Amino acid sequence: xxxxxxxxxxxxxxxxxxxxxxxxxxxxxxxxxxxxxxxxxxxxxxxxxxxxxxxxxxxxxxxxxxxxxxxxxxxxxxxxxxxxxxxxxxxxxxxxxxxxxxxxxxxxxxxxxxxxxxxxxxxxxxxxxxxxxxxxxxxxxxxxxxxxxxxxxxxxxxxxxxxxxxxxxxxxxxxxxxxxxxxxxxxxxxxxxxxxxxxxxxxxxxxxxxxxxxxxxxxxxxxxxxxxxxxxxxxxxxxxxxxxxxxxxxxxxxxxxxxxxxxxxxxxxxxxxxxxxxxxxxxxxxxxxxxxxxxxxxxxxxxxxxxxxxxxxxxxxxxxxxxxxxxxxxxxxxxxxxxxxxxxxxxxxxxxxxxxxxxxxxxxxxxxxxxxxxxxxxxxxxxxxxxxxxxxxxxxxxxxxxxxxxxxxxxxxxxxxxxxxxxxxxxxxxxxxxxxxxxxxxxxxxxxxxxxxxxxxxxxxxxxxxxxxxxxxxxxxx
Amino acid sequence: xxxxxxxxxxxxxxxxxxxxxxxxxxxxxxxxxxxxxxxxxxxxxxxxxxxxxxxxxxxxxxxxxxxxxxxxxxxxxxxxxxxxxxxxxxxxxxxxxxxxxxxxxxxxxxxxxxxxxxxxxxxxxxxxxxxxxxxxxxxxxxxxxxxxxxxxxxxxxxxxxxxxxxxxxxxxxxxxxxxxxxxxxxxxxxxxxxxxxxxxxxxxxxxxxxxxxxxxxxxxxxxxxxxxxxxxxxxxxxxxxxxxxxxxxxxxxxxxxxxxxxxxxxxxxxxxxxxxxxxxxxxxxxxxxxxxxxxxxxxxxxxxxxxxxxxxxxxxxxxxxxxxxxxxxxxxxxxxxxxxxxxxxxxxxxxxxxxxxxxxxxxxxxxxxxxxxxxxxxxxxxxxxxxxxxxxxxxxxxxxxxxxxxxxxxxxxxxxxxxxxxxxxxxxxxxxxxxxxxxxxxxxxxxxxxxxxxxxxxxxxxxxxxxxxxxxxxxxxx
Numbered sequence: 042x043x044x045x046x047x048x049x050x051x052x053x054x055x056x057x058x059x060x061x062x063x064x065x066x067x068x069x070x071x072x073x074x075x076x077x078x079x080x081x082x083x084x085x086x087x088x089x090x091x092x093x094x095x096x097x098x099x100x101x102x103x104x105x106x107x108x109x110x111x112x113x114x115x116x117x118x119x120x121x122x123x124x125x126x127x128x129x130x131x132x133x134x135x136x137x138x139x140x141x142x143x144x145x146x147x148x149x150x151x152x153x154x155x156x157x158x159x160x161x162x163x164x165x166x167x168x169x170x171x172x173x174x175x176x177x178x179x180x181x182x183x184x185x186x187x188x189x190x191x192x193x194x195x196x197x198x199x200x201x202x203x204x205x206x207x208x209x210x211x212x213x214x215x216x217x218x219x220x221x222x223x224x225x226x227x228x229x230x231x232x233x234x235x236x237x238x239x240x241x242x243x244x245x246x247x248x249x250x251x252x253x254x255x256x257x258x259x260x261x262x263x264x265x266x267x268x269x270x271x272x273x274x275x276x277x278x279x280x281x282x283x284x285x286x287x288x289x290x291x292x293x294x295x296x297x298x299x300x301x302x303x304x305x306x307x308x309x310x311x312x313x314x315x316x317x318x319x320x321x322x323x324x325x326x327x328x329x330x331x332x333x334x335x336x337x338x339x340x341x342x343x344x345x346x347x348x349x350x351x352x353x354x355x356x357x358x359x360x361x362x363x364x365x366x367x368x369x370x371x372x373x374x375x376x377x378x379x380x381x382x383x384x385x386x387x388x389x390x391x392x393x394x395x396x397x398x399x400x401x402x403x404x405x406x407x408x409x410x411x412x413x414x415x416x417x418x419x420x421x422x423x424x425x426x427x428x429x430x431x432x433x434x435x436x437x438x439x440x441x442x443x444x445x446x447x448x449x450x451x452x453x454x455x456x457x458x459x460x461x462x463x464x465x466x467x468x469x470x471x472x473x474x475x476x477x478x479x480x481x482x483x484x485x486x487x488x489x490x491x492x493x494x495x496x497x498x499x500x501x502x503x504x505x506x507x508x509x510x511x512x513x514x515x516x517x518x519x
Numbered sequence: 520x521x522x523x524x525x526x527x528x529x530x531x532x533x534x535x536x537x538x539x540x541x542x543x544x545x546x547x548x549x550x551x552x553x554x555x556x557x558x559x560x561x562x563x564x565x566x567x568x569x570x571x572x573x574x575x576x577x578x579x580x581x582x583x584x585x586x587x588x589x590x591x592x593x594x595x596x597x598x599x600x601x602x603x604x605x606x607x608x609x610x611x612x613x614x615x616x617x618x619x620x621x622x623x624x625x626x627x628x629x630x631x632x633x634x635x636x637x638x639x640x641x642x643x644x645x646x647x648x649x650x651x652x653x654x655x656x657x658x659x660x661x662x663x664x665x666x667x668x669x670x671x672x673x674x675x676x677x678x679x680x681x682x683x684x685x686x687x688x689x690x691x692x693x694x695x696x697x698x699x700x701x702x703x704x705x706x707x708x709x710x711x712x713x714x715x716x717x718x719x720x721x722x723x724x725x726x727x728x729x730x731x732x733x734x735x736x737x738x739x740x741x742x743x744x745x746x747x748x749x750x751x752x753x754x755x756x757x758x759x760x761x762x763x764x765x766x767x768x769x770x771x772x773x774x775x776x777x778x779x780x781x782x783x784x785x786x787x788x789x790x791x792x793x794x795x796x797x798x799x800x801x802x803x804x805x806x807x808x809x810x811x812x813x814x815x816x817x818x819x820x821x822x823x824x825x826x827x828x829x830x831x832x833x834x835x836x837x838x839x840x841x842x843x844x845x846x847x848x849x850x851x852x853x854x855x856x857x858x859x860x861x862x863x864x865x866x867x868x869x870x871x872x873x874x875x876x877x878x879x880x881x882x883x884x885x886x887x888x889x890x891x892x893x894x895x896x897x898x899x900x901x902x903x904x905x906x907x908x909x910x911x912x913x914x915x916x917x918x919x920x921x922x923x924x925x926x927x928x929x930x931x932x933x934x935x936x937x938x939x940x941x942x943x944x945x946x947x948x949x950x951x952x953x954x955x956x957x958x959x960x961x962x963x964x965x966x967x968x969x970x971x972x973x974x975x976x977x978x979x980x981x982x983x984x985x986x987x988x989x990x991x992x993x994x995x996x997x
Contacts, residue, residue: 068636070586071593072623077636080581080651087582103558104565108548109587109625109656109672110609115549128616131588133625135610136671137660145550147587147611147625158546158555167846173558178587178656182615193614194587368645 046380048315053259058188060309064318064381067188074186074193081381082189082305084326086196089304090176092228092323093198096220102172102200107154109178110145115153119278122152125245129181131193147180152246152271152297155201156279163203163293165284170213171203189306190263190519197301203281203293207272210294214270217298218251221266229304230321230436231255231311232444233265234465234514236490241474244297248272254489254514256444257310260464262489262516265307268298306519311440318382319404321436322429327362329355329425330383334371334390347394347417351387354422359429379404384432385425401425405432405439457503457515461486465516469509471502480504480515488513524858526793531737536666538787542796542859545666552664552671559859560667560783562804564674567782568654570706570801571676574698580650580678585632587656588623593631597756600630603723607659609671625658630724630749630775633679634757641681641771643762648691649681667784668741668997675779681759681771685750688772692748695776696729699744707782708799708914709733709789710922711743712943712992714968719952722775726750732967732992734922735788738942740967740994743785746776784997789918796860797882799914800907805840807833807903808861812849812868825872825895829865832900837907857882862910863903879903883910883917935981935993939964943994947978947987954982958993966991 046063047055061067066082069075078086094104110133117123131147134140148154159171180194189195200217204210218235225233233253243250247269255265275281276292285291312319322328333348335341348363355361362383364374371388378386388400398414401424415424447464451457460466461484470476470488480503481487491513502509524541525533539545544560547553556564572582588611595601609625612618626632637649658672667673678695682688696713703711711731721728725747733743753759754770763769790797800806811826813819826841833839840861842852849866856864866878876892879902893902925942929935938944939962948954948966958981959965969991980987 068639071590071632071635072586072588075586075588077586078584080583083583084581086584103562105558105561106556106564106674108550108553108555109658110550110553112549130613130615131611131623132613133609134612135608135622137608137662138606144613145609154549157549161546180587184615196584 046315046317049258056313056315057306057310060313060317061188066305066309069188072193074183076188076192078196078302081326085305085308085320085324086302088324088326089229089300090198092224093220093300094174094176096224097174097198097200100216100220102174102202105173105175106177107151107158107175109148111148111151111154113144113146115157116146118153119246119275121274122246122278126150126181129183131180131182148177149179149181150297150299151175151177151179151199151201152275152295153279156275156281156295159201159203159293159295160279160281163281163283166205166286169203169205169283169293170209172200172213173202174198174200187306189302189309192302195302197299200296200298202296203276204295205283205285205291205293207294210272210296211270214249214251214268214296214298217296218253218266218268221253221268221298221300224300225253225255225265226437228321228323229308229311230323230433230440231265231307232437232441234490234492236492236514238267238490239474239477239488239513241477242488244269246271246274248274251493252490254516255307255311256440256447256465256516257307257519258313258443259310260447260516262465262514262518263303263307263310264489264518265304266298266300269296271295271297312436313382317380319436320382320384322384322433325382325384326360327378327383328359328429329361329385329387330378331361331363331387331389332371332374332378333363333365334388340391343394344389344391347389347399351389351399351417351421355425358422359425375402385428387425401428403428403432405435451503454503458484461515461517465489465514467492467512467514468503469500470511470513471505471507471509472511473502473505473507476502476504476507484515484517486515486517489516489518490514524793524795527736534791534793535784535788538791538795539666544783544787547666550671552661554666554670556674556780559804563783563786563798563802564780566802566804567707567778568676570702571698571778572654574702575652575676575678578694578698580652580680583651583653584655585629585636585653587626589626589629589632591622591624593635594624596631597724597753599752600724600756604628604659607661609658609660626655627657627659628775628777629653629655629657629677629679630753630773631757634753634759634773637679637681637771637773638757638759641759641761644683644764647681647683647761647771648687650678650691651680652676652678665784667780667787670780673780675777678774678776680774681754682773683761683763683769683771685772688750688774689748692727692729692746692774692776695774696731696744696746699731699746699776699778702778703731703733703743704915706799706801707786707789708801708911708918709743709785710915710919712968712970714970714992716745716968717952717955717966717991719955720966722747724749724752726752730968732994733785733789734918734925734943734994735785735997736791736921737788738925738994740943740992740996741781741785741788742967742996743782744776744778747774749773749775790914791860795858797914798860798862800862800911803860803862804838805856805861806837806907807839807863807865808856809839809841809865809867810849810852810856811841811843812866818869821872822867822869825877826867829867829877829895829899833903836900837903853880863906865903879906881906881910883913929981932981936962939993939995943967943992945970945990945992946981948989948991949980949983949985949987950989951980951983951985954980954985958982962993962995964993964995967994967996968992
């Protein structure tokens with residue numbers, strides 16, 4: 042199995058699609074640019090969903106569901122929004138055997154339909170804030186697609202909130218960016234840089250867009266979640282007004298924020314190696330796989346007695362899978378579960394049973410460091426839990442070290458041009474869109490974000506040497 | 520609030536839509552026939568989802584996700600399927616600004632696209648069974664729509680399984696029908712009749728369709744979940760073949776089964792009364808609402824100390840909401856939460872605090888029986904839990920008694936014609952589609968199902984007096 046995966050050094054892009062398919066995360070669908078999320082990949086997504094949804098609810102949000110089909114005229118109400126999304130729309134022109142009077146758009150995002158509903162629901166300051174999230178599928182007609190990273194249909198959550206003041210809406214925008222950072226770091230073990238998008242790269246209809254940017258295994262950046270301060274743009278387009286405490290009519294201030302199935306791609310490309318997937322324990326469909334080893338029926342009986350005992354002890358505490366298939370050898374199973382990224386394997390053979398021990402094998406380490414013996418008994422459950430915690434932590438530390446190793450602070454444009462071919466480049470930027478465009482033309486690198494954390498001071502723009510007040514992170518990106 | 524709801528006796532249909540809107544379950548969407556599921560209604564749906572999903576996983580199923588858009592040609596591959604669904608399709612003809620070469624259908628159900636994928640995934644008997652479920656939105660162009668009961672877009676789960684033998688597929692079909700019965704009875708407190716659909720009423724493409732049928736408050740039937748044995752119909756249409764243990768190529772046997780957001784409508788119409796919603800505790804977004812009572816600041820402080828103490832004691836054990844709004848009176852809040860169906864209210868006022876007690880008020884009882892005093896302290900948590908259990912049980916018993924009261928066993932056609940105007944009629948049926956059609960024309964009643972549980976024996980058809988081997992349940996239906 043493992044040998045069928047193209048090595049990363051040979052062709053990273055092939056490595057990625059090999060892993061997606063061989064680890065059984067997804068398959069190509071018969072409709073161009075669409076994918077089927079297979080059970081193993083979908084369980085990973087369910088775990089991502091749960092991690093995010095719990096955080097949304099803890100910050101006062103509730104879920105709701107808005108229609109898939111949006112009147113075309115809605116999309117056209119916000120001028121920047123329509124300009125941004127028009128080229129990507131899928132349009133329903135016929136329903137129930139008849140041509141529709143007005144075409145319906147399959148939602149590419151839901152600011153417009155939700156704005157329309159909010160204008161009905163919000164009358165008074167007492168109705169605010171509205172803090173709603175939606176888990177949904179969306180469709181954007183993409184020309185170049187790749188599983189999870191960019192697909193015509195994808196799954197995501199989109200939060201849509203309305204507030205009485207700009208300040209509150211800005212706070213919400215940053216709160217949800219923080220939630221994304223927390224999820225990425227704590228659950229996905231992905232170090233991310235939170236920052237502001239440049240004007241040219243913000244969401245169509247936003248005043249400011251914020252992002253979390255992660256470095257993938259090929260040093261490219263992946264935008265992994267975004268949070269937008271929409272100002273009063275959609276409030277004006279959809280007439281979302283409320284009577285304030287002084288009985289005066291005001292437009293609300295709105296935000297939107299989203300994370301999609303792209304996060305699955307981020308997990309694959311942050312942690313995977315030439316053997317395949319490596320999954321962080323908090324998100325792994327199976328955190329532990331038990332592989333029993335036996336050669337005859339007598340051994341099988343003795344081994345499975347212990348397997349059952351271990352399984353029962355761990356059940357409810359960790360997500361555990363027993364690979365009891367007869368048709369495959371232990372070695373084949375070791376390879377398969379390593380390729381599929383299971384964080385921890387427990388091997389139990391006849392000799393282990395005799396000696397009252399099992400073997401724990403970690404997916405995140407190499408060679409001898411990978412395996413250790415643990416005696417059967419009460420200590421085992423604790424050992425499994427602490428090993429999973431160590432793996433979770435180690436994956437984050439490894440990814441962080443990798444990013445730092447490939448992050449540069451070039452002082453001149455020549456060094457900058459080289460830096461972006463092999464990682465992230467922090468550089469002063471004057472704020473001018475022309476410099477940004479020229480850099481992209483020269484290097485294929487874009488501004489991933491203007492990091493929120495900035496060392497104080499000013500400098501000179503890496504491109505034009507003009508005065509610069511902020512550093513941006515430049516990189517080639519997905 | 521409550522007085523704005525049309526009484527059921529005056530206009531049941533108005534009562535239903537009043538409750539949906541005033542209890543904040545859903546709102547009408549700008550696209551004809553679509554609805555917005557508001558947070559309160561969506562949380563109810565999330566609880567339904569969890570109850571079902573847990574049961575699916577316990578019976579060995581896994582979730583996956585298949586594309587929303589299906590090539591039109593796929594729908595046409597199974598002749599009965601296309602005949603059944605063609606009039607209801609929404610069709611995407613344009614994508615990314617261009618007319619598509621082949622129109623895409625927004626999925627009305629996913630047998631076709633899943634059949635296509637299964638034909639790629641299934642090669643050998645070792646790949647079977649495939650036990651996959653999908654949570655998804657589907658679109659069917661409906662002419663007459665009502666929130667939750669029949670909407671152009673709705674949410675549902677659709678299970679799709681493939682098996683090596685007809686027997687296994689039949690077992691699966693019945694297992695999932697049992698799961699639906701178990702959920703309806705145990706979680707939704709809805710008594711249901713499991714049975715087979717008549718030939719004329721089965722799923723387009725099925726060999727046999729099974730259903731659970733419930734009686735609503737207006738004595739009409741609501742089909743609340745279906746499970747289909749699809750035989751080899753879709754296997755042949757999509758060429759899903761496997762090599763059996765003798766190395767011979769065979770078509771698989773498939774099933775599909777689904778429950779939708781219609782279940783929300785079933786809950787509303789089974790348990791609701793003229794005051795509004797009554798929710799079974801297992802599904803209620805808030806199982807308990809605490810309404811503090813105070814008139815001045817000093818009282819407020821004393822009361823809220825106890826409110827906090829009670830809330831903390833119950834947190835994690837039940838889903839609890841504290842209504843601490845200043846702007847509304849306790850009486851107004853009582854009405855509102857009764858209208859919104861919260862099973863149990865805890866009232867805490869200054870006198871209660873003094874006497875070291877609280878008032879528990881049940882939503883499922885009337886008048887004096889509704890309220891009782893419970894002392895503060897350890898016993899309170901147990902009292903709340905046991906009261907919720909009693910409410911859950913009582914709602915089921917009430918619904919069952921109601922159904923039994925409105926179920927008839929008419930002996931002649933005259934009595935039968937009257938019976939179906941006021942409830943369910945069990946009657947012998949010869950099995951002839953002509954009798955079925957004639958009955959529908961005469962009475963507007965249809966065969967809801969041929970119940971699985973049948974007393975042994977034979978009889979004469981209620982319509983034609985021909986020989987009959989089975990009794991069917993006839994009723995007017997949603």
